Amino acid sequence: MSKRLDREKATVQMMxxxxxxxxxxxxxxxxxxxxxxxxxxxxxxxxxxxxxSKPTCAKCTVHCxxxxxxxxxxxxxxxxxxxxxxxxxIAAIRHVFDGMKKEH
Ligand SMILES: [Zn+2]
Numbered sequence: 729m730s731k732r733l734d735r736e737k738a739t740v741q742m743m744x745x746x747x748x749x750x751x752x753x754x755x756x757x758x759x760x761x762x763x764x765x766x767x768x769x770x771x772x773x774x775x776x777x778x779x780x781s782k783p784t785c786a787k788c789t790v791h792c793x794x795x796x797x798x799x800x801x802x803x804x805x806x807x808x809x810x811x812x813x814x815x816x817x818i819a820a821i822r823h824v825f826d827g828m829k830k831e832h
Pocket of ligand 1: 747748749751752753758759760761762763
């Protein structure tokens with residue numbers, strides 16, 4: 729398993745947890761919807777055909793997220809991205825968040 733993919737997975741997971749805590753489930757683990765999204769995101773990353781040399785998911789030429797999942801993950805990243813800059817390594821955040829912003 730590559731370090732870069734590991735980092736991206738960890739970042740996505742933290743973002744989803746942060747968002748879910750604030751919007752859905754303050755006390756427990758992820759709600760079922762966010763759990764589903766997390767598993768989906770992990771699967772997409774694991775099957776990414778670019779592997780170690782992948783661009784950020786948002787800049788990727790192959791848009792492998794289903795439109796509905798894409799909308800959900802974008803919303804989460806917009807919320808969680810800026811909030812994570814203070815608590816987590818900036819490089820990891822920028823990697824994911826910058827790409828998402830430029831997507832449209
Ligand atoms: Zn949730």
